[in-house]
Amino acid sequence: MSIFEVKGLSVNFTTINGEVKAVNNVSFNIAKGETVAIVGESGSGKSQTVLAALGLLAENGHATGSVKFEGQELLGLEIKNLNKIRGNKISMVFQDPMTSLNPFLRISDQMVEVLTLHKGMNKKAATAEAIRMLDAVRLPDASQVITRFPHELSGGMRQRVMIAIALSCEPQILIADEPTTALDVTVQAQMLELFKGLTKDFGTSLILITHDLGVVAGIADRMMVMYAGKMVEKGNVDETFYSPKNPYTFGLLHSTPHIDDPEKRLEPIDGLPPSLENLPSGCAFHPRCAYSMERCLIEEPKLIVEKNGRSNACFYKGKLGDKESSE
Amino acid sequence: MVFKSKKIAKMADNMAAQGMGKSHSLWSDARRRFFKNKAAVVSLIILSLIIIFAFAAPYFTPWNNEEIDWAILGSVAQDGKPSFTTKHYFGADPLGRDLFARVAQGSQISLMVGIIGAGIAVIVGTLYGAIAGYFGGRLDNIMMRLVDILMSIPYMFVLILLLVVFGRSIEMLFVGLGLISWLDMSRIVRGQTMVLRNKEFIEAAIAGGLNRFTIITRHIIPNLLGIVIVYASLLVPLMILTESFISFLGLGVQEPNTSWGALISEGAGQVLYGTLWQLGFPLFFFVTALFSFFFIGDGLRDALDPKDR
Amino acid sequence: MSNILLEVNDLKKTFPISGGMFVKKQTLTAIEDISFSLTKGETLGIVGESGCGKSTLGRCILQLLEPDSGQVVWLGDDLTKLGWRKMRPHRKDLQIIFQDPLASLNPRLTVGEIIADPLRSLMPQLNQAQRQQKVLAMMKSVGLLPEMISRFPHEFSGGQAQRIGIARALITEPKLIICDEPVSALDVSVQAQILNLLRDIKDEFGLTLIFISHDLSVVRHVSDRIMVLYLGRIAELASSGDLYDEPKHPYTKALLKAVPVPDPIKARERTIEGLTGEIPSPINPPSGCTFRTRCPMADKKCAKERPQIDDIGRGRLIACHHWRKG
Numbered sequence: 001m002s003i004f005e006v007k008g009l010s011v012n013f014t015t016i017n018g019e020v021k022a023v024n025n026v027s028f029n030i031a032k033g034e035t036v037a038i039v040g041e042s043g044s045g046k047s048q049t050v051l052a053a054l055g056l057l058a059e060n061g062h063a064t065g066s067v068k069f070e071g072q073e074l075l076g077l078e079i080k081n082l083n084k085i086r087g088n089k090i091s092m093v094f095q096d097p098m099t100s101l102n103p104f105l106r107i108s109d110q111m112v113e114v115l116t117l118h119k120g121m122n123k124k125a126a127t128a129e130a131i132r133m134l135d136a137v138r139l140p141d142a143s144q145v146i147t148r149f150p151h152e153l154s155g156g157m158r159q160r161v162m163i164a165i166a167l168s169c170e171p172q173i174l175i176a177d178e179p180t181t182a183l184d185v186t187v188q189a190q191m192l193e194l195f196k197g198l199t200k201d202f203g204t205s206l207i208l209i210t211h212d213l214g215v216v217a218g219i220a221d222r223m224m225v226m227y228a229g230k231m232v233e234k235g236n237v238d239e240t241f242y243s244p245k246n247p248y249t250f251g252l253l254h255s256t257p258h259i260d261d262p263e264k265r266l267e268p269i270d271g272l273p274p275s276l277e278n279l280p281s282g283c284a285f286h287p288r289c290a291y292s293m294e295r296c297l298i299e300e301p302k303l304i305v306e307k308n309g310r311s312n313a314c315f316y317k318g319k320l321g322d323k324e325s326s327e
Numbered sequence: 328m329v330f331k332s333k334k335i336a337k338m339a340d341n342m343a344a345q346g347m348g349k350s351h352s353l354w355s356d357a358r359r360r361f362f363k364n365k366a367a368v369v370s371l372i373i374l375s376l377i378i379i380f381a382f383a384a385p386y387f388t389p390w391n392n393e394e395i396d397w398a399i400l401g402s403v404a405q406d407g408k409p410s411f412t413t414k415h416y417f418g419a420d421p422l423g424r425d426l427f428a429r430v431a432q433g434s435q436i437s438l439m440v441g442i443i444g445a446g447i448a449v450i451v452g453t454l455y456g457a458i459a460g461y462f463g464g465r466l467d468n469i470m471m472r473l474v475d476i477l478m479s480i481p482y483m484f485v486l487i488l489l490l491v492v493f494g495r496s497i498e499m500l501f502v503g504l505g506l507i508s509w510l511d512m513s514r515i516v517r518g519q520t521m522v523l524r525n526k527e528f529i530e531a532a533i534a535g536g537l538n539r540f541t542i543i544t545r546h547i548i549p550n551l552l553g554i555v556i557v558y559a560s561l562l563v564p565l566m567i568l569t570e571s572f573i574s575f576l577g578l579g580v581q582e583p584n585t586s587w588g589a590l591i592s593e594g595a596g597q598v599l600y601g602t603l604w605q606l607g608f609p610l611f612f613f614v615t616a617l618f619s620f621f622f623i624g625d626g627l628r629d630a631l632d633p634k635d636r
Numbered sequence: 637m638s639n640i641l642l643e644v645n646d647l648k649k650t651f652p653i654s655g656g657m658f659v660k661k662q663t664l665t666a667i668e669d670i671s672f673s674l675t676k677g678e679t680l681g682i683v684g685e686s687g688c689g690k691s692t693l694g695r696c697i698l699q700l701l702e703p704d705s706g707q708v709v710w711l712g713d714d715l716t717k718l719g720w721r722k723m724r725p726h727r728k729d730l731q732i733i734f735q736d737p738l739a740s741l742n743p744r745l746t747v748g749e750i751i752a753d754p755l756r757s758l759m760p761q762l763n764q765a766q767r768q769q770k771v772l773a774m775m776k777s778v779g780l781l782p783e784m785i786s787r788f789p790h791e792f793s794g795g796q797a798q799r800i801g802i803a804r805a806l807i808t809e810p811k812l813i814i815c816d817e818p819v820s821a822l823d824v825s826v827q828a829q830i831l832n833l834l835r836d837i838k839d840e841f842g843l844t845l846i847f848i849s850h851d852l853s854v855v856r857h858v859s860d861r862i863m864v865l866y867l868g869r870i871a872e873l874a875s876s877g878d879l880y881d882e883p884k885h886p887y888t889k890a891l892l893k894a895v896p897v898p899d900p901i902k903a904r905e906r907t908i909e910g911l912t913g914e915i916p917s918p919i920n921p922p923s924g925c926t927f928r929t930r931c932p933m934a935d936k937k938c939a940k941e942r943p944q945i946d947d948i949g950r951g952r953l954i955a956c957h958h959w960r961k962g
Contacts, residue, residue: 041823041825140913154914154917155686156914184686184915185685185851185852185891185895186685186890186915187685187914187915188894188896189894189895192896211823211824212824212896213898214853214895214896214897215896216898217896217897217898217899217900217902217903218897218903218906237900238900238901241899241900242900251825253898255824255827255829256824256898257828257831257853257854257857258853258898258899259852259853259856259892259895259897260897262857262876262880265832265835266828266831266857267828268825268827268831268832269825269828269829272793272796272826273823273825352744352788353743353744353788526739527734527735527736527739528739528740528742530695530732530734531734531741531753531804532742532753534698534727534730534731534732534754535727535731535753535757535758535808536725536728536757536758536808537753537754537756537757538720538724539720545753546742549742549744549745550743550744
């Protein structure tokens with residue numbers, strides 16, 4: 001049962017150099033309790049997609065299309081009503097916990113704020129609930145931590161606080177934008193375990209935005225790959241990892257070093273990610289694609305849903321891996 | 328290596344498709360941004376006109392700055408008004424001298440003081456600050472404490488003292504202004520140098536075997552120029568103001584040389600006699616020039632904003 | 637023996653955390669008791685998380701930072717004893733590639749000027765034309781189009797800018813290059829290009845590399861031997877095969893288990909039991925063995941005594957009281 005439905009979402013930015021399309025006609029659904037990863041590199045539009053949904057775009061950005069949460073349209077919703085949903089039913093955790101927390105306020109103030117606003121609790125009850133949440137995210141010594149300022153905590157601890165704040169109103173959906181990129185590997189592993197546990201305990205859907213395929217393999221049920229603002233492949237994680245259909249996905253998987261398989265020479269994707277202001281004609285990936293045909297230069301492939309529920313946007317129907325991407 | 332050539336060919340196609348466009352240095356980017364700023368461009372034009380006036384105007388008038396027009400002496404308030412017939416375009420000053428010529432000459436002096444004074448500040452301050460900031464440690468400590476001491480001396484007091492003791496002359500004015508004007512600049516440059524020093528391209532330069540002098544001149548100073556230019560453009564009006572104040576007090580340039588400050592001082596004293604042009608013209612040039620410098624400084628700051636790099 | 641290019645002995649570097657005039661000065665020990673040797677042609681990976689001192693170590697070897705004590709013996713000369721002037725001729729052989737490609741390039745200089753920069757001081761006998769030739773040849777080797785020579789760093793993407801940095805590091809034909817997180821700031825698809833490039837130029841130019849990174853997958857991919865650092869000290873040093881197949885230090889084991897693997901079935905089989913807590917602050921490290929606060933095998937001995945770095949044969953070093961129990 002889908003609680004989050006995105007249909008034909010496009011995001012345009014008005015810049016000095018003209019209109020830049022950061023997100024181009026993206027559609028997907030999220031079901032209750034599932035963990036979905038949106039994968040892409042810089043410029044893929046993965047972050048802008050969710051920012052648009054939550055009304056967090058920069059001033060010069062405008063979103064068109066439809067984003068429905070539990071049947072209610074979010075795009076264009078008045079701020080008053082949007083605020084009842086943001087932080088409450090849909091929360092977000094960002095990459096850099098230092099800049100997401102107010103350095104001038106104690107942790108208790110920042111957590112209590114959310115609870116008094118959305119749950120109408122009084123300060124005392126909110127503080128108790130905040131401590132309970134900090135325990136739930138396995139922050140040791142929660143009653144001490146809550147009295148501190150952000151700069152007194154380490155990166156991992158601050159990220160846990162962010163997650164605690166995001167979860168304090170028991171949202172239906174938690175969006176995490178590169179939540180572990182800035183963290184050390186061992187801390188990242190703990191954080192991912194935490195996400196897994198929390199989504200199970202609270203039944204929260206998790207939208208995870210990342211460029212790290214290892215992270216995706218660790219906790220996602222389904223994944224969506226974005227390139228130059230378009231969605232190029234969707235499917236469940238196992239199938240997509242073991243038999244990707246899109247040449248870009250294939251390229252990404254083969255350019256990631258496997259710690260278990262170090263001898264294999266990496267097969268990088270040739271060329272550079274495109275500039276959004278100057279996209280190639282037809283399929284945006286064609287200049288870098290080893291499987292491109294004449295059609296790819298002229299037409300943009302549409303995202304087609306295939307029989308087994310997987311989607312792919314590509315004209316090439318053959319087997320991937322037959323051709324080497326570098327001669 | 329065979330595979331490289333194919334890769335490079337593909338990359339070339341990519342670049343063409345990407346359209347890297349014309350090469351542009353950071354300076355040309357900044358220049359472009361500056362010229363989009365209308366206020367700054369207008370100010371630049373106005374300032375250029377003032378400079379042209381200051382140096383070309385004396386050729387357009389039969390009078391010079393010290394010649395007394397005996398014909399109107401004694402009745403300056405009535406006969407000394409600005410007019411084309413008497414060729415006193417700006418009128419005459421209380422002593423019957425042509426105001427047009429005097430304002431031109433005053434503009435020369437004020438502008439030169441401003442620009443040369445700022446120039447000295449920039450050169451001395453930048454070198455001093457860059458050396459202190461780059462080497463750090465005890466050298467930096469000593470150099471900056473010296474700056475602190477000099478800064479804590481009330482400069483106006485010292486300047487006036489110098490002028491009184493050693494006599495009023497343009498040279499003394501430059502010395503006095505020079506002594507105080509480089510201090511702020513050195514602090515700013517030192518701070519900026521310390522930021523730059525930790526950047527990785529400086530480490531790369533050290534690893535590249537460059538000697539310290541070359542690192543400062545080749546890598547640090549060009550990256551300081553942005554902030555130096557902006558500050559210098561604000562320093563010029565400051566110099567002009569300081570000199571004007573000194574001259575207003577009667578301690579600045581000696582007669583028959585004059586400056587905006589001196590002219591304003593004279594003119595202000597004559598207001599009661601109704602000879603408003605004696606105050607009006609120099610004041611107009613003074614204020615317009617200062618405003619122009621400020622707008623240009625603003626424009627430079629926006630254009631060179633490091634945030635956009 | 638003549639094959640050993642670099643020998644580092646008991647290297648230590650601390651930083652004062654200034655208290656100011658009335659507050660007690662604290663020191664941060666960035667690295668301590670670092671000893672290892674490097675043979676010609678190998679790639680030594682240095683891996684660790686934040687606070688482990690890996691970047692500090694790289695810079696100390698190159699004398700970009702002055703070590704407090706210890707020796708860095710390069711081709712027989714102790715670099716720590718050389719002043720600025722005497723160090724310069726050695727800089728021809730010792731180069732570095734930085735993490736942030738754009739921060740490591742002077743924004744005011746063109747690509748050509750940046751790459752030629754080391755030549756001007758270290759090979760002054762070359763004239764302008766000869767320098768230009770070398771620059772163009774190097775640009776070709778790293779995959780930059782010759783037209784790029786008059787462009788400025790900010791016009792390039794991360795991956796291309798990193799190629800400029802690599803070209804600059806190679807131009808003096810060095811023997812050793814320290815790669816300080818060279819791909820961490822790059823997109824995944826570009827990372828692979830640069831990693832392959834580094835592999836190729838290493839072979840083509842016969843280089844020895846020290847590869848510093850926090851990403852164990854990347855380090856494993858490029859290194860012959862790997863040194864694991866924790867809070868400034870060596871936890872373990874072994875060949876990459878040995879380290880991966882038979883990690884002996886509990887931190888290494890935990891690190892390997894924590895690395896995200898882009899393989900869903902394998903990822904599900906992993907668990908990270910045993911690793912708790914956060915990395916302690918390097919200003920106030922735990923007594924004895926610094927890893928004991930997170931180690932499943934820690935006991936009283938670990939709190940009292942700092943483990944020695946033992947050589948357990950086959951070039952393996954390990955610093956743990958209880959590694960045998962693992």
